[in-house]
Amino acid sequence: MELNNVKGTRVLIIGAGPAGLTLAIDLARRGVAARIVERGERLFPGSRGKGLQPRTQEVFDDLGVMDAVRAAGGPYPPMMGWEEGRRLGEFEIIVRNEPTPGAPYHDIWMLPQWRTAEILYARLRELGGEVEFGVACTGLTQDADGVTARLTYADGSAENIRATYAVAADGGRSAVRKALGIGMAGESVDPIPRLVADIQLTGLDRDHWHVWQKAKGGSLSLCPLAGTGLFQAMAQYDDVDAVPDLDPEAVRRLIVERTHLTESEVGEVLWASPFRVRAAMAERFREGRVFLVGDAAHTHSPAGGQGLNTSIQDAYNLGWKLGAVLRGGADAALLDTYEEERMPVAAGVLGISTRIHRAGMLGNAQEPRRTAEVHQLGLTYHGAALAVDLRGTATKSALRPGDRAPDAPCTLPDGTPFRLFDAFRGPHVTVLALGGAEPPAPGRASVVAYRVGGPAPDLLDPDGHLRAGYGDRGVFVIRPDGYVGCAADHADRMTGYLTGLGA
Structure with a gap:
């Protein structure tokens, strides 16, 4: 053909x-x-x-x-334990965090x-x-x-x-x-068979992720899916030889048997799938x-x-x-x-x-x-070929090539609020020049450079958040995927690096 x-x-x-x-x-x-x-x-x-x-x-x-x-989803709710139709109380499995200047997405x-x-x-x-x-x-x-x-x-x-x-x-x-x-x-992490399903329910509040840890036949959880009217059911089976039944009526019956919900409160099963953890x-x-x-x-x-x-x-x-x-x-x-x-x-x-x-x-x-x-904010590419540090040891900051590039609230020279993530957004390579250092000479179409502070700044750092993340001086290449690729004292040292990125 x-x-x-x-x-x-x-x-x-x-x-x-x-x-x-x-x-x-x-x-x-x-x-x-x-x-x-x-x-x-x-x-x-x-x-x-x-x-x-x-x-x-x-x-x-x-x-x-x-x-x-953001419009379609929502935060995770706290957990609510149940046993024999009684609430055992609310608990958390997620440690809640507050946003920081460097990490605006925090949970x-x-x-x-x-x-x-x-x-x-x-x-x-x-x-x-x-x-x-x-x-x-x-x-x-x-x-x-x-x-x-x-x-x-x-x-x-x-x-x-x-x-x-x-x-x-x-x-x-x-x-x-x-x-x-x-x-x-790989390896089998857990031999217990499991079932996951999306289902319509009434009779439970949507402010909690409901858990029946000691249900007969195996534990069950019902999590309200943010932005929808559905719950996600997750069931495990005490019998390692069990074969989860995906028939909608069987899934509905399982939920009735393991919880206090009645048949009229367990509605349509939209999707179900079995799995074992590997x-x-x-x-x-x-x-x-x-x-x-x-x-x-x-x-x-x-x-x-x-x-x-x-x-x-x-x-x-x-x-x-x-x-x-x-x-x-x-x-x-x-x-x-x-x-x-x-x-x-x-x-x-x-x-x-x-x-x-x-x-x-x-x-x-x-x-x-x-x-x-x-x-996954702390995942790094330290030691990889694209993580290149050309600075003298005396000028090295805590931020290293291979690290995720942190955000920072800044302003444009006219006072307009501007975040580093605004600078990074797009398919280009970003270069930050701090403390009077000069960015690479213009002419690379896929590179967007910013002078931070100095006599002719592109960005101002009035609250010091950028300096806290990147140090007082130096030139940083931020890869298109938001990782620090190269750091140098002077931009002329990173010409070959930028060429290697196709920039």
Whole structure:
């Protein structure tokens, strides 16, 4: 069959979950022609990953969807324990935090996965992109110049298409990963079978996440899904050999049997899925011109709310690098840093999820509490090839290349309020020059530079928040994904670094 390079496809994205949609958005705003295909006939319908961590909220701020995310979701409620129809009392598993100048998004935000996908899809369409539903990737080969993918359509027809790169965002059972022969090493975290479902309920307040820890047959929780009229049911089975029954009537009956709710108070089951908790990571995140993102690369326990967030940040890390190579003229070696940076992060996050899950298996529903370690604001790329410190030791601040670049409230020279996140927002590289240091000479179209203070400032730091985060003097390169890439005393030392980013 003749090869078809539809609309000049440079990147084929396989899978339209949050990771695939995030990547498609990032490529669209960079002017990279991408095609995103999804085996299913519609977006994923369930609430499975319902928590957006602060770092993911920063990503969504940059991608232009945070206003919609805030409007559609809400904060997590406190827990309410139940036993034999009696309230045992309210408790918290989340340590609440206040915003800081450097971290305006400070707590986990609840939004069911299906709604997150809808918002991302709407943003993609605003940028001129589209998802092709009912299209499966049924074959993939590659050579030195590109990838040939076999796409099979719902009507049984098929075609071969050509792309420069392909990205597998097709979930934990990734057909692409298997076709590439990439193994998935991991372990069973908990042998207990579980069921998750979205359901309509009455008879419970929506101000609490309700938990029946000692219910007959296994624990049950009912969490009101912010921004909807639904609850997410999460049931575990004491019998390790149990097979969760997904029939809507069976799910309704399970809730009636394990709670004090009556049949008339348990309404329609909109979606249900079984699972067992496993932690696993792909042996590598790249095979030639094909990359793995999201669940195709790593699967987590839902404890701690790390899986969906790590998936989105995989795509965010890869998107700007593909853009730099395909549009910015960067050397293709830049793409090697995707696996170098994201594999250690995924391994660390898997460890957090597994530790939290196993601590919860001890039977105390109130422990362990979710602290700032799950927010993903402290994840770094220290020691990686793109984390370059060219400063003299005497001028080094606490902020290091490889760290997330903190926000800071500033003002424009005319006094207009302006945050650093306003400066970072967009597909460009940002350079901050502090304490009289000069930014790079103009002429790099994809670099936006700011002088902070000094005789001809672009930004003022009246309350010292920027200096508190970045130090008194120096030049900082902020990557398009909001990480500090390079720090130097003088901009002329970072010319080669900027060139390497395709800037």
